[in-house]
Amino acid sequence: MQPVLTVGLDGSPESLAAARWAADEAEKRKLTLRLLHAWPLLAPEPARVPSEVDQNYWAKRLVHTAQAELQARHPGLSVIGSLVAEDAENALVQAASESEALVLGSRGLESVASYFLGDISMPVVARAQRPVVLVRADTGEEGPVPAPGSRVVVAMKLRDSSESLLDFAFHTAAARGVSLLAVHGRSVPLHARVPWGVDHDVTEEMKRDAQKHLNKALRPWREKYPQVDVADSIRLASPAKAVVQAAEGATLLVVGRRAHRPGLAPHLGPVAQAAIHHGRCPVAVVPHD
16 A cells, blocks of 8 residues: 555544645655545445435535645645545544554644544544644634744653654654754752752753763664754753643644553553643654553
């Protein structure tokens, strides 16, 4: 099967923003873009019926309208439509396994949940075995979403840095021709706190230790992607807060999550949760061992 980037469509502004982001990414990565709409009540495809009796008319129109817009914006891009008569969550998880990445719309923590983020996106992100990118739309309810920036931000755990996480982040930065910022957040321990602030000697030792591990983790990726301008940032704050703040105005924030083990319910860690709910730029959640 030809490598594809899949986007889930439900007709919401968020899913259309996701489709536009995915088209741009697919063009840069030289991938086929698949537009997927899943609904259990889709009827079996008839040989030929007039639109007024076609039970799938609105689903087809949704996909075809998005396909026409995206191909007008990206004339050289291969775009295919896909209607799946299945539960949306399961269809998207399956689609993710067949794709380089899955792209969905997101509304963060806004009061009215979208179709995908309300009931679908979070379980899909937690279950998918491939990267899932969540894209927000400029709805005006929380102020405008910042314009795409000129760097990819990746959240680093240092001693548990994942090859799949860094490969996705560096590959995206290289494809888009932007810089990469590796961010590590580390909370100041209680014993380092003093009445006038924090113990400077303790925090400096923390930064030196973190920098050593950060340099070691990034070195092979700097060598593999010499065209990517790489910077790093060590912040004495909770990892979730450090990552969300660093990603303001970024073109993409990349965070990891543990691939769930058999017998354990899939879940997202605090950094991934904070990134999805509070990040203003697109967020890629990359599963890893």
